[in-house]
Amino acid sequence: MPDLDAPPRVLHGIGVGPGLAAGPVARMASPPALPDPRPVTDPDGELADAVRALEATEADLRARADAATGEARDILSAQAMIAADPTLREGVAERVRSGDDAPHALRTTFDRHREILAALGGYLGERAADLDDIAHRAIAAALGRPMPGLPAPGHPFVLIADDLAPADTVGLDPETVLALVTERGGPTSHTAILARALGLPAVVGCAGILDVPDGTLVTVDGTSGRVGAGVGEEEAAAVRARAADERSRLAAGRGPGRTADGHSVDLMVNIGSAADLRGVDLDGVTGVGLFRTEFLFLDRKDAPGLDEQVAAYAEVFSLFPEGTVVVRTLDAGADKPLPFLGLPEEPNPALGVRGLRVARDRPHILETQLEAIARAAERATADVWVMAPMVSTPVEAEDFVARARAYGLHTAGVMVEVPAAALRAERLLEVADFLSIGTNDLSQYTLAADRQSGALADLLDPWQPALLQLIGACAAAGGRGGRPVGVCGEAAADPALAPVLVGLGVTKLSMSPRSVPAVRARLAAHERAECEELARLALDAADAAAARAAVLSAGP
CATH class of the missing domain: 3.20.20.60 (Phosphoenolpyruvate-binding domains)
Incomplete structure (x- = not known):
């Protein structure tokens, strides 16, 4: 539960989705934790499990791409291509032959590829962040666990996260998600691009947002990059009224x-x-x-x-x-x-x-x-x-x-x-x-x-x-x-x-x-x-x- 007696805090990031919003925060769930390594007695079966996990991840990303439009579709299609990359499978096979179980073989292989892409910089450096999301999805599939998606608190909320993967935003409902605030990301990140496509107020690079407890009432200014955390209901209501006036003005x-x-x-x-x-x-x-x-x-x-x-x-x-x-x-x-x-x-x-x-x-x-x-x-x-x-x-x-x-x-x-x-x-x-x-x-x-x-x-x-x-x-x-x-x-x-x-x-x-x-x-x-x-x-x-x-x- 949020501390209702805590004084309001003002956090600052980069405003990338213009507009105002106010509501309680809910955070993106963390990916499943990797369990301790286990002995491998059937390398062929272990490799088959890892390959099936990659195939399931590719299929899921392709399905999400088919359901998306615009840049979200292009980004998800590119992620599906990465999941299908033969060099990933070759790396996983090498790790299994070295004694890794399927989840750890996937983790080590993705980490190696991430380091390579990050070192290259530029557009390929951007793909390093995509690898994290693909790895989380593949490992979850290998463990037989669902990949955590958007929170569902049962009421409209401001979504906070370390960063958002494109696959997470495809099913995002602007009627439920009031705004996006991430700890990482920049003005040209996927979060920024997709927030504008959805017409949502958004702030990226907002240090300290993950320290805000779920349920805390916040205000978001996607133009200035200002986030007020722990505000009172009166201030939140005033921001909502301003946002409604702005929507009416734009519609006219x-x-x-x-x-x-x-x-x-x-x-x-x-x-x-x-x-x-x-x-x-x-x-x-x-x-x-x-x-x-x-x-x-x-x-x-x-x-x-x-x-x-x-x-x-x-x-x-x-x-x-x-x-x-x-x-x-x-x-x-x-x-x-x-x-x-x-x-x-x-x-x-x-x-x-x-x-x-x-x-x-x-x-x-x-x-x-x-x-x-x-x-x-x-x-x-x-x-x-x-x-x-x-x-x-x-x-x-x-x-x-x-x-x-x-x-x-x-x-x-x-x-x-x-x-x-x-x-x-x-x-x-x-x-x-x-x-x-x-x-x-x-x-x-x-x-x-x-x-x-x-x-x-x-x-x-x-x-x-x-x-x-x-x-x-x-x-x-x-x-x-x-x-x-x-x-x-x-x-x-x-x-x-x-x-x-x-x-x-x-x-x-x-x-x-x-x-x-x-x-x-x-x-x-x-x-x-x-x-x-x-x-x-x-x-x-x-x-x-x-x-x-x-x-x-x-x-x-």
């Missing part, structure tokens, strides 16, 4: 994105397939700012054929007969391994062959995709744009644009995800029709901070002035050349940051569909000159926390 807002004085800002959505738009209110949305095409390529031994790609792209294009759809070509490579690519291992995949660089050795993958996009665009009335990920130089941009235009794709741009591209934005726009800034990777490379490192979450905050300065340089180049510059990373989904981005000169913001109403409302509260002043305040700040505080204290 309609129409396109614009500032208070009428400056137009395109509000667009990020999707992985047409399924992500089912039941979504697209009022005021001008199109898709980021169509991630990876979902077609996941979990395959061979690349999808031309006809399959044409059908998938055409389905999305048909949903925006009068809008724009920006297609990102395959964002994969050695750091996002796809079996059919057959790329060699690299000492540092985060700085290796990924994104557009795959076309250096596997040009047919890009050529087939561009042809499929062009064929789908021929039968559509949508305005189809195409862009390449991980472009670093004007030469790369020129080559990609030439390839796209050779297939009849007349609007071709590039993503800005590395500082070199941002610094040469003006030269890029001499050949590219537009820029789209991927703030998740740009923050990682600019601040030299692994996206999955909870200890460095403050450096990955999209409010970092250095990151904002690079965004401003891109936007300024676009303004001088009369070219659009958008943001499609997680930063675009932050309502408080939206006026800052517009003040820097960004013309398009693309985000999860649930984020659109709050971003639209925040822009409507500021005139363009005010946005420019907020951008100046953020750029002048010493760090991300100071930038956020300065902007939040300056206006609504």
